[in-house]
Amino acid sequence: MNAPVSDEPARSAAQARSGPLRWGAVALGCAALVAGSIAAAPGARPAGTAPTAVGTPRSLPAAGAPDAGRAQLPLDCGPLPTAVSVSFAADLGDGTPATVAAAHCQAGSGTAPDGVFVLTAGPGGAPTVHDTLVDWKEGLTVTRLALRSDGTLTAEAKGYSTPDVPRCCPDLAVQLSWTRHGAQWSRTQQSTPTAST
Structure with missing residues (x-):
């Protein structure tokens, strides 16, 4: 009689393959969110550009x-x-x-x-x-x-x-x-x- 075959190694391999992909996608999403927040922040501008507001009297x-x-x-x-x-x-x-x-x-x-x-x-x-x-x-x-x-x-x-x-x-x-x-x-x-x- 054959012993039951476990699918645990297959699941572990799948998790090992999907883990880095999943966390990579999360990291990219966070980076996009932070970049969008910086772009929308009041007064934010690319480095080296002059402010358009009037200076301090x-x-x-x-x-x-x-x-x-x-x-x-x-x-x-x-x-x-x-x-x-x-x-x-x-x-x-x-x-x-x-x-x-x-x-x-x-x-x-x-x-x-x-x-x-x-x-x-x-x-x-x-x-x-x-x-x-x-x-x-x-x-x-x-x-x-x-x-x-x-x-x-x-x-x-x-x-x-x-x-x-x-x-x-x-x-x-x-x-x-x-x-x-x-x-x-x-x-x-x-x-x-x-x-x-």
Whole structure:
């Protein structure tokens, strides 16, 4: 009588042959998944290619930046002259010299509201308004403008909690900041009541 023939060696051989193939296919699938994830990741780009986003704004010497005092600013001053209260020169990330300025109408009384503008050189080198960061109609009086090392523009201002507050006596301290995203600025603002005097 013949002993039963076992198929165990045949299965073992088949497993030995299919094991490396199976794991090779798994490894290729994982590699494809990782490569696809890298390609889809925000900001990912092939080595050696330049980023398309605007760089980090940085301060510049005043020489070469537009003169805010010569700019035609969108302020409704009528016959009154304009006055630049604070300004500084900067490269706002695209290599072009710019000036960030707060300016207001030179009224004889009250606290004149400021507009905040980004100026660049237009045709013939004349300073032109590239961006309006604060409209003068908001009623803010800017006391400080600065550019942080991370490229964020910041400002301190005085404002009014309601239209009934006398224009001589702002009752809010306002903190403003702008962060550049490509060609656009995103603004944040925080207001706190000023201390009673």
